[in-house]
Amino acid sequence: MTATTSAPVVATGLWVVDPARSTATVSVANLGFRTVRGSVPVIAGTVDVADGGRPRRLRAELDLSGIDTGNRKRDADLRKPHLLDLDAHPVLTYEAEDFELGAQGWSAHGTLSARGGSCPLTVLGVPADVGESLHLVGTAVVDRTALGVRAPRLLIGRDVSVVVDARLDRA
Numbered sequence: 001m002t003a004t005t006s007a008p009v010v011a012t013g014l015w016v017v018d019p020a021r022s023t024a025t026v027s028v029a030n031l032g033f034r035t036v037r038g039s040v041p042v043i044a045g046t047v048d049v050a051d052g053g054r055p056r057r058l059r060a061e062l063d064l065s066g067i068d069t070g071n072r073k074r075d076a077d078l079r080k081p082h083l084l085d086l087d088a089h090p091v092l093t094y095e096a097e098d099f100e101l102g103a104q105g106w107s108a109h110g111t112l113s114a115r116g117g118s119c120p121l122t123v124l125g126v127p128a129d130v131g132e133s134l135h136l137v138g139t140a141v142v143d144r145t146a147l148g149v150r151a152p153r154l155l156i157g158r159d160v161s162v163v164v165d166a167r168l169d170r171a
Contacts (some may be wrong), residue, residue, distance in 0.1 A: 009053035010127050014171035015134050017045030017060070021167035024062050028144075029157030038069035043091070045166060047136065058096045058108050058125075060138075060164060065090035082150055089115045094123065112142060119146035134168040 022042040030036040045060040065086045069075055079086040096110025105126035112121040125138040142160045149156075 010047075010049045010055075010134060011053070011170070012049050012051050015047040015049065015168035016171050017042060018167045018169055019043055022165065024162065024164045026067075026160055026162050028160045031155065036069055036074070038067055038075075040064060040068075040092075041066040042164060042166060045168070046171075047134070047168060054101065055099045055106055055108065055125075056097065058094070058099075058110065058123075060094045060166070062092040062164075063090060064092050064114065084149065085115050094121065096123065108138070112140075112147070114147050115149065117147050119143070132170060136164075136166050136168060138164045138166070 019042050022045070024040040024042050025037060026040060027035050027037045041063040043061045043063045046058070047055055048057040050056045064084055065079075067075055067078055067084075067086075069078075078084045081088070092112070092114040094110055094112050096108035098109040100107040100109075104124060106124070108123045108125055110121060110123070111118050119142075121140055121142060123138045123140040125136050128135045128137075140162050142162060143158055144151075144156065144160050145158060
């Protein structure tokens with residue numbers, strides 16, 4: 001798909017995430033009326049950009065064992081096997097090799113892996129501040145049940161919104 005976009009052209013080459021300047025946030029409905037927000041450490045990531053500024057590969061890793069929702073009991077509950085199973089699977093990985101450029105930025109069609117399972121996921125990425133550093137904001141909504149996270153919908157909403165705000169440097 002080709003469309004006019006105001007997003008800047010990204011230089012060819014490999015871009016590497018700087019975890020110290022990158023953040024990931026999650027939000028999900030709780031008890032049917034509240035929204036719980038949390039942060040998850042970004043531990044690694046790369047974007048390989050082809051000639052013409054089109055991405056060819058994207059990989060991102062989040063450290064789910066470092067999730068912080070502001071409630072220690074809830075964070076401890078998330079470690080349990082029926083929820084995120086963090087002792088066995090502490091890292092969430094996203095990989096994509098199929099991209100479209102649209103008016104809003106890049107749509108990356110890839111695979112999200114967590115809890116020992118995986119599911120397809122499209123992430124909308126908007127590049128900005130291109131030069132020697134790339135600022136990329138990626139957003140997605142994950143159906144937690146596709147990854148085997150089981151809990152009554154009243155307690156934990158089915159859709160989890162994820163926003164990764166990443167700073168990348170040329171490799």
